[in-house]
Amino acid sequence: MQLSVENIGGIDSTTVEFTPGVTALAGRNATNRTSLLQAIMAAFGSDRVSLKGDATEGAVEMTIGDETYNRTLERHNGTIITGGDPYLDDTELADLFAFLLESNEARQAVARSEDLRELIMRPVDTDAIQAEIKQLEAEQRKIETELSDLDALADQLVELEDRRTSLTQQISEKQDALEAKEEELAEADADVEDSRADKRELEAALDELHDARASLDDTRYELDTQRESLQALQKERSELQTELEELPGTPVGDIEEIETEIGRLRDRLRSIDTTVNELQTIIQFNEEMLDGTSREIVDSLRGESDTEAEALTDQLVADTESVVCWTCGSEVPKSEIEETLDRLQQFRSERFEERNSLRNEISQLQEEKNTLEEHQRERDRLERRLEQIDTELERRETRIEELQSERDELESEIERLEDNVEDLQEEDYSDILDLHKEANQLEFELGRIQSQRESVESEIDDIEARVEQRDELKQRQETVQENLADLRTRIQQIEKQAIEQFNDHMETVLDLLEYANLERIWIERTEHEVTKGRRTVSERTFDLHVIRSTESGTAYEDTVDHLSESEREVTGLVFALAGYLVHEVHESVPIMLLDSLEAIDSDRIAALIEYVADYAEFLVVALLPEDAAAVDQEYQRVTEI
Incomplete structure (x- = not known):
């Protein structure tokens, strides 16, 4: 390189x-x-x-x-x-866990007892994970609904197959009865050759009556089907209306206000980040200058001759209580610069705290916005479906009125045709005419049953085609469940890995560096309830523990504040190394x-x-x-x- x-x-x-x-x-x-x-x-x-x-x-x-x-x-x-x-393109991971200069946040977090979990989890886009979880949960609910519908269809398929078998049996019986009736008619017709003309007229009337009855039966069947569909739609509409009424209101203005507030907070967060970066640069520069000013810089600041500058530099190097100000060139007490640095460091710490608070607030607002948007999407879906149902209800009601009118007309026509058939019947041929009527009735019933079977078979084909999708839906359901399980545990897995990496490396490094009476430094993940606004939520933190031992070998728990500067530096570096490994920074x-x-x-x-x-x-x-x-x-x- x-x-x-x-x-x-x-x-x-x-x-x-x-x-x-x-x-x-x-x-x-x-x-x-x-x-x-x-x-x-x-x-x-x-x-x-x-x-x-x-x-x-x-x-x-x-x-x-x-x-x-x-x-x-x-x-x-x-x-x-x-x-x-x-x-x-994005240096967040590198700035946190690879560029470990003195001002590095991961190193400083241990010394300042800052939120270690927040720092480890900062590169993880938890908002995106939560949004993906919500999307997969919605898809899972949709798949479960479809599978439930398919289960109901599978049960219905058994009933339809039984119905088809029954109708097939009825068709066979009607065909046998019709054949027998036609044989009787053939025998009776041999005796009435002289009345063929009358018979043809009567047969024509019977055919017309048969057609009218078939049309009436079809109309009644369609009318029943339309009424059943109408009732199903009315039931679905009632259920959807109930769901819609139970949804909380989601004014668009609320979402826009939240988006505006998130934008404002993010602008403030960027401003704070800029301030923190500038402060880190200023503090680091001043700390370096306090450590020792080179002869060349002093010469430049004082503007003295080489001999005078050399004498003055020697004096300044020897004088540990004063330092040449690198802005005006005058000598000032070192303590004043250190006090200024302390104030700058305190100001930086305050900005860190404000930044963490802003991130939490943005996260809460984003979660609230996602919830409102989900409610709005569900409301839009329900309203669209209600509109579709209303249109379908109107269409079916119109069709029912048309079928009722057709039924009434067919019933009147059948009554007229029956009167006509009665007029054509003669006393001498009443038995033959009865046979014709019975045969026509059998043909009518046979046609009706065959039509019903065709309808049942068509419905069976439709259901079988849909049931074939079950395996594909099952596979998708398993994939969604696996993805959900992975997403729901991803944050916890990262937390767990970070703690394991820190504890393992900390144990190894402490053994390697042999700090006196320092037995163990380890992180524990704890969970507790906190109040955020009007909600109480569960929040996890990383607690850092320090275990020391007395000369007699008795172990006791100490605090981070009691660590030596060397011990704090090592702990901060190991914490940064844990983040480096957990986020696989070495890959980028x-x-x-x-x-x-x-x-x-x-x-x-x-x-x-x-x-x-x-x-x-x-x-x-x-x-x-x-x-x-x-x-x-x-x-x-x-x-x-």
Whole structure:
């Protein structure tokens, strides 16, 4: 990996090459080690970088393998504008868990006793997960309804098949009866050859009567079907109307107000993020300046001759109670600068708290908005279905009126035809005429039963086609249930993995670094009820425990506040490493940066670096010369920047 830098932090211009593995940036304070780390961060896309104080623009170019990335910085009216083509589009994971400079939130969270769970879960889009859960739950309900309908259809299919069998049996019986009746007619017709003309007229009248009766039967059958459909639609409409009335009202204005409020809160959140980034840059710069001002900077600030500047620099280096102000060049008590830094750090902590509060409020509003939108979608669906039902009811009522009118007309026509048949009947041929009437009635009944069977068979075919979809729906239901189970447990799985990673690595590192009387540092996930607005909800937190032991070997629980600075730094680094592993940062960020390890002694720094080196392709560490001397001599070293 090759890095070319111009006007970043305190760097004028430099080019550095890194080999995979550990690179130690060895040097005293104010030797641009942190500036080089910031340049790497800038090349990867981070905004947590400062432009050289006397420059209006800066740039970084980074080549990894055959790919080249670049980043530009320009100062406009006191604001830094970035451009270029960095390695990452989104650096949230890297800023939290890979770029572990002193101001890194993961490192600072332990020392400040901040919400560790919030920090680990911040990269997880919980709103998107909840929205996907709601979508899958709606799909699951729809599938369950369809499967329930198919179960009912399967039961209905059995009844229809029994009905078809019964109708087939009836058709067979009617056909046998009709054949027998036609044989009787054939025998009787042999005796009445002389009355063929009268018979044909009578037969024509009987045929017409048969057709009229068939039409009447079809009309009555359709009328019954339409009435049943009408009743089913009226029942469904009543149920839908009840569902609609039970839904809470969802004025569009409420959703728009919530969206407006979310937008306002997000604008405020972005503003706070900008402020926090600026504060981190200011605090980090001032802390570096407090650690020691270089001779070159003092010469520039004082504007003295070389001899005078050299004498003054020696005096300032020796004087640990005062420092040259890097804004006006005058000498000021170091305590005043430190007090200002304390106030800035307190202000930054307040902004952190406000940011967390805003995120919680946005999450609550988003959840409320999702609920209102779900209610509105359900209301729209019900109203659309009600409109469809009303249209269908109107159509069926019109059709029922038409069928009733047709039925009345057919009944009048049948009555007329029956009178006509009676007039044509003669006393001498009454038996033959009776046989014709019976045969016609059998034909009519046979036609009616066959029509009923055709209707039943058509309904059976439709149901069988729908039931065939059952296996496909079952498979989709299983997929939806698996996805739901995965989504519902994904957040808990990430929490569990983060805790396991931290506890496992913390135990190993403590054994490796051998801190006296420090037995164990571990995280426990706890759940408790909190009140948010008018609701009481369950909320999980990560509680950090410290276990120490007395000289006699008795173990007792201590507090984070009692950890030494070295112990706090190690704990913060291990917490950041847990986040690095849980979110698989190594898949998108091949580098880890470490800075400000002075609170840890040299031997422990060496052991810690060797341990962490296994988890990143490139590990770049800023070290003081004495600390760099303790690490593996085979590591790459950069001593001049």
